[in-house]
Amino acid sequence: xxxxxAQGDTRDDAPMLEVEGVxxxxxxxxxxxDVSLTVRLGETVAIVGPxxxxxxxxxxxxxxxxxxxxxxxxxxxxxxxxxxxERLAARRVALVPERRGIFAxxxxxxxxxxxAYARKAPRAELDADVAGVLELFPALQRYxxxxxxxxxxxxxxxxxxxxxxxxxxxxxxxxxxxxxLAPKIRSEIFGALSRLAQRGVTILLVEQNLRxxxxxxxxxxxxxxxxxxxxxxxxxLAESARKVYLESHx
Amino acid sequence: MIAQVWQxxxxxxxxxxxxxxxxAGFVLIYQVTGIINFAQGEFVMxxxxxxxxxxxxxxxxxxxxxxxxxxxxxxxALAYLLAIRPARGATGVTLIFITLxxxxxxxxLALFVWGTNPYSLPPFSAGNAVKLFxxxxxxxxxxxxxxxxxxxxxLYLFFQKTYVGTAVRAAVANPPIASTFGIPLRTFAFxxxxxAAAIGGIGGVVITPIPGVQYDxxxxxxxxxxxxxxxxGLESLPGALLGGFVLGIxxxxxxxxxxxxxxxxxxxxxxxxxxxxxxxxxLGRAARRA
Numbered sequence: 001x002x003x004x005x006a007q008g009d010t011r012d013d014a015p016m017l018e019v020e021g022v023x024x025x026x027x028x029x030x031x032x033x034d035v036s037l038t039v040r041l042g043e044t045v046a047i048v049g050p051x052x053x054x055x056x057x058x059x060x061x062x063x064x065x066x067x068x069x070x071x072x073x074x075x076x077x078x079x080x081x082x083x084x085x086e087r088l089a090a091r092r093v094a095l096v097p098e099r100r101g102i103f104a105x106x107x108x109x110x111x112x113x114x115x116a117y118a119r120k121a122p123r124a125e126l127d128a129d130v131a132g133v134l135e136l137f138p139a140l141q142r143y144x145x146x147x148x149x150x151x152x153x154x155x156x157x158x159x160x161x162x163x164x165x166x167x168x169x170x171x172x173x174x175x176x177x178x179x180x181l182a183p184k185i186r187s188e189i190f191g192a193l194s195r196l197a198q199r200g201v202t203i204l205l206v207e208q209n210l211r212x213x214x215x216x217x218x219x220x221x222x223x224x225x226x227x228x229x230x231x232x233x234x235x236x237l238a239e240s241a242r243k244v245y246l247e248s249h250x
Numbered sequence: 251m252i253a254q255v256w257q258x259x260x261x262x263x264x265x266x267x268x269x270x271x272x273x274a275g276f277v278l279i280y281q282v283t284g285i286i287n288f289a290q291g292e293f294v295m296x297x298x299x300x301x302x303x304x305x306x307x308x309x310x311x312x313x314x315x316x317x318x319x320x321x322x323x324x325x326x327a328l329a330y331l332l333a334i335r336p337a338r339g340a341t342g343v344t345l346i347f348i349t350l351x352x353x354x355x356x357x358x359l360a361l362f363v364w365g366t367n368p369y370s371l372p373p374f375s376a377g378n379a380v381k382l383f384x385x386x387x388x389x390x391x392x393x394x395x396x397x398x399x400x401x402x403x404x405l406y407l408f409f410q411k412t413y414v415g416t417a418v419r420a421a422v423a424n425p426p427i428a429s430t431f432g433i434p435l436r437t438f439a440f441x442x443x444x445x446a447a448a449i450g451g452i453g454g455v456v457i458t459p460i461p462g463v464q465y466d467x468x469x470x471x472x473x474x475x476x477x478x479x480x481x482x483g484l485e486s487l488p489g490a491l492l493g494g495f496v497l498g499i500x501x502x503x504x505x506x507x508x509x510x511x512x513x514x515x516x517x518x519x520x521x522x523x524x525x526x527x528x529x530x531x532x533l534g535r536a537a538r539r540a
Contacts, residue, residue: 089431095427097430101427103420106419114431117432
């Protein structure tokens with residue numbers, strides 16, 4: 001894969017997310033080293049890299065779950081470094097966590113409603129938003145009153161994405177949304193993500209599957225061993241995915 | 251013989267109702283914060299002692315009861331703010347020792363304020379004993395059972411039918427992810443202590459007219475409530491209700507048939523059996539939260 005230092009232009013130059021020189025520790029181990037990236041308003045940006053590259057730690061640092069030990073994080077220009085996750089939720093930052101992280105004992109509907117907790121919206125508005133999520137993921141309609149923990153992995157992923165959408169996010173962070181899903185479900189979910197991107201939702205996507213990432217992102221950062229080591233276009237990601245496929249299939 | 255056992259059962263139901271309230275406090279705090287609050291029984295004592303001493307000073311019983319519940323809730327709030335919150339991030343064992351220390355401190359404070367004399371509170375309503383299938387219950391027992399019903403119904407409605415209650419369940423299910431959606435974990439932790447203390451205080455107020463109360467009553471209620479909570483499953487409010495009644499009845503029947511000294515011994519025997527045979531309790535889930 002070709003590495004590039006410069007970015008292509010995007011729909012809007014206003015930065016939604018700026019990560020500047022962030023270093024993060026997990027206990028006594030430093031996982032992120034001087035990580036910097038920018039996501040502009042309305043962009044879909046992917047972070048790709050192998051297992052253990054620090055992608056999930058980076059998402060944790062952005063959402064306040066793992067405050068960085070150095071560096072700055074800005075959302076729409078406001079410094080949010082080390083802010084509690086609750087405060088970031090108020091800034092309309094929504095997370096679709098790795099392995100979904102749904103509220104297993106709650107119903108699908110309750111899970112979706114919890115996504116809107118920070119909005120303090122009236123009930124009628126929330127009901128309309130739930131209907132909007134069901135439009136995006138019609139498969140959830142029949143399980144709406146069912147316990148979320150009893151759903152399949154793909155359905156739980158739809159709940160997790162729907163829950164994040166209920167926050168009406170300005171910035172949506174997705175951590176490995178394809179992980180552990182059957183190919184058919186993956187394409188359904190990435191189809192929905194693609195429609196969201198077209199609606200102008202700003203998305204930061206952490207993904208190991210280069211082919212899927214290439215389908216929806218406008219550009220990508222490459223991470224290795226806790227560092228950003230370069231950037232790539234969707235075409236470069238797709239080409240890299242093709243090479244990996246050919247190598248692994250002889 | 252059967253009539254005698256039935257009378258012990260009725261007595262156990264009344265005690266069990268209070269054990270269930272204390273157990274509900276244990277469960278509430280444990281679910282929301284992961285802390286086993288061994289000072290829970292002291293909230294019963296604070297409620298009972300405050301109501302009894304205010305009534306003795308001339309305040310109408312219902313007014314004294316209301317003030318006592320507020321005082322218990324305030325003690326719960328202070329306990330969280332002064333003892334638990336500063337230790338957030340501490341290990342589970344450290345937090346257990348903190349609540350044990352809190353228990354001793356509250357008992358010592360009660361000894362300082364009220365002394366060693368027992369206090370009593372007049373029953374909330376006059377009338378004859380209530381007859382039930384040949385057994386009898388004091389009129390106050392109806393207040394105790396009615397209070398249990400109201401408290402558990404209110405908890406059920408709050409958790410199952412309200413938006414904030416659903417948010418508390420979400421926070422219990424997955425705290426870090428809940429926080430990313432703006433669900434305020436610390437506020438809920440504080441509220442769990444306040445509500446658990448208020449429930450304990452309510453228990454203290456309604457039970458005091460039957461056995462009376464003194465400064466060290468919280469220890470007994472706390473231990474019984476803990477056993478009831480473990481028996482029902484530390485994460486289950488219906489389990490707390492069931493555990494409270496089972497413990498109350500078994501203790502009373504054993505105490506009546508063997509000797510009163512056996513009551514607590516049987517309670518702890520049940521605790522050991524549950525921990526060995528069914529550690530998740532009667533209604534608890536096998537695994538810890540998702």
